[in-house]
Amino acid sequence: MSKKINIKDTLINNGIVLLLAVLVVYVSINVPAFRSFANLKNLAINAAPRVIVALGVSGCLITKGTDLSAGRMVGLAGCLAGIMLQKPDAPGKIWPNFPQLNVFLVLLICMAVCSVFGLINGIVVAYLNVPAFIGTLGMQMIVYGIALVVTNAVPIGGYRADFTTVTQGNVAGIPFLFIYLVIAAAIIWFVYNYTRHGKYMYAIGGNESAAEVSGVNVKKTKIIIYVTAACLYAIAGFLFSGKSGGASVNLGMSYELEAIAACTIGGVSVNGGIGRVSGVIIGVAVFELLKSSLQFLGVNTNYQFIAQGIVIVVAIALDIRKYIAKK
Amino acid sequence: MAEYRLEMHGISKSFPGVKALDNVNLSVRPGTVHALMGENGAGKSTLMKCLFGIYKMDEGEVLVDGQKMNISNPDEALHHGLAMVHQELQPVPDRTIAENMYLGRYPLKSYGPLKVIDHKTMNEETVKWLENVKMPFDPKRKLGELSISQMQSVEIAKAVSQDARLIILDEPTSSLTENEVEALFSIVRDLKSRGVSFVYISHKMAEIRQIADDITIMRDGTYVGSWNMNDISDNEIVKQMVGRELTNVYPPLDNEPGEILMEVKGYTSISDRSFQDCSFKLRRGEILGFGGLVGAQRTELMEAVFGIRHIKSGEIFLNGKQISIKCPHDAIKNGIGMITEDRRGTGILGCLSIADNVSIASLDNYLEAGVKLNTKKIEELVQDNVGKLSIKTPSSKELIRNLSGGNQQKVIISRWLANNPDVLIMDEPTRGIDVGAKYEIYQIMIELAKQGKGIIMISSEMPELLGVSNRIMVMCNKRITGELSGEEATQENVMKYATQF
Known part of the structure; x- marks a missing residue:
């Protein structure tokens, strides 16, 4: 009897993943191109920077926060990287007199800029006790505004070859993007599981008051989380920008929502305290598969948004259901 | 007119495993204040909840003005003229x-088919009722701008406006200043003279003397008796409240207190409503009990020592050296640990494993190269504690919320054993724990004392307080009122100091 209920619960709790698995199988059978190596590689390349964004958001979610400025920070970092790495003779070069810096130095600059915004997010959430939802919503608009000011809303293109190489190249058939993903995921996995910071993060998400009483420096931990997240968005923005060979202020728009949805699908609880790196990766993969499947089925892009929206709501409803069932 | 406004006869109520009320009686005369007294857990609140239909009584009958009543919810009670002003008010402060x-x-009022709220009538009526309790306030003021005592008066006015003839006041003065208490009493006296009856639940002897006409005493869920206030002395009240045999068994208290380890001087809360000018000393190897009735501010004082709450003035010395504690982190760095009263709220990390729950306060000791945690050593620590405290769990990976209350408490104790503080504050360490686990926790406390640590135990259970403390500080109404040790540490003496104000 109890086993039957368990099977039912398992089915419901993993409903989204199972449903998408069915969809993927269906599409694979009916549209052979979908299961081609080229498409899978394409999927991996698309997913890689999104996983990096989702990893950043996951820390905020685990501590019962969120980060709605993620997408706009991706956009700002992408634009900044693009501006700094335009060819000297690119038409309409935005900063004509900017020196030609090393591509990795540019990445570091982008990370530094975003980490300032992350620091502000962290201070607003930890010290001013502004709900993360509101604090980072404000930051979303601020960062977008800054991106508009910096770019003057002009699209950026004409990238240097080294920028294109580090973001679009591959070694032995493995795209660099995929390698970056593995490195980022490995570092975050280590932080979440083998460092004091990681343990503190889960403790804050599990019970913030209890964590504080146990001597956890809650404010410092939260600030580190928001700064780390911002650095990850900067990396993702850099990669997105280079990958597509151009950037505009609209880069990254609503990526935070995709990231939150992916995290939730992957088992990061919006009630805090629970979430694994593997889950985040699976969540993004599932979400990307959904998008790709719908494309291959020839579903109109507009309808794809409707489908994604439904998936987000259902995923969170199922997550909350798990939590309530355990009471 | 019936002789009694309210009669409750032979009320019994059981919860799974406990008999909360056993044949309790309460009779309140019209136009009087009837004090209801008893220790923590004597069943006063349960009795009132039965009266209001919040709990369904197993046996017994309720008569209001001589009429037998069957009340199934607070709304119905109000309909029969019974109202309650809660210990914790639940108003809507922003309205x-x-x-x-x-x-x-x-x-x-109606505009054709449309019914809208008649603000004019509502405000006018409110002014009338507020005048009734001598509160000339603008009815359009936000409730949240009033003080707690004024809100209480509003609650009383509300009860009277609903034609309540019996009002229950549950610890109405626990967070009031002296002037506010006086204001409340004048309202109560005025309403009394107009025939309203009150049941007055309080721990404060002096107040009871001032305001009450009759008294009913309860002990451990049973009815002890009712008296006219003129016929019973303070000492007699205390004796009737605690008059039980001490039968519980405690492990031998064979630890030996040494030199002074910690000293707290003149601790005064930033809030006027909390602890004032509290000083005490804790010795090495000593279990120092903190007794008192609920609301005496013992928890608040200890949480201030640990840095959860803030003080306006006061000093703390550890090993003769003055230290500064602004947050729990500071306290822990100085070697002070605390097991809080609210295990669920500030103790367990529910969705994390036992291993994480044990190690969280001592991760600093397990860093390799300043970064990586030595998970193997942490696991050893956890296994060590699970064994030593006989925590019953399938594995250290089990989530703490799946354990019983007693085992959860042992995990929290392990957290502090791992952290190895010099001073350990334990707030109600055995609340909600079965007898066997209680005994084990007492053993751990004595063992820690023998290792030279100073233990502070807040306990609201009299036998436990007397059974495992080397020395007892008693608090009442925000202050430390007594210090008892040896022969003096008796139930009567503790209760005498605990009801001093």
């Missing part, structure tokens, strides 16, 4: 006084 007075029963 006006009038809206709070008429919450759920707003006067309406």
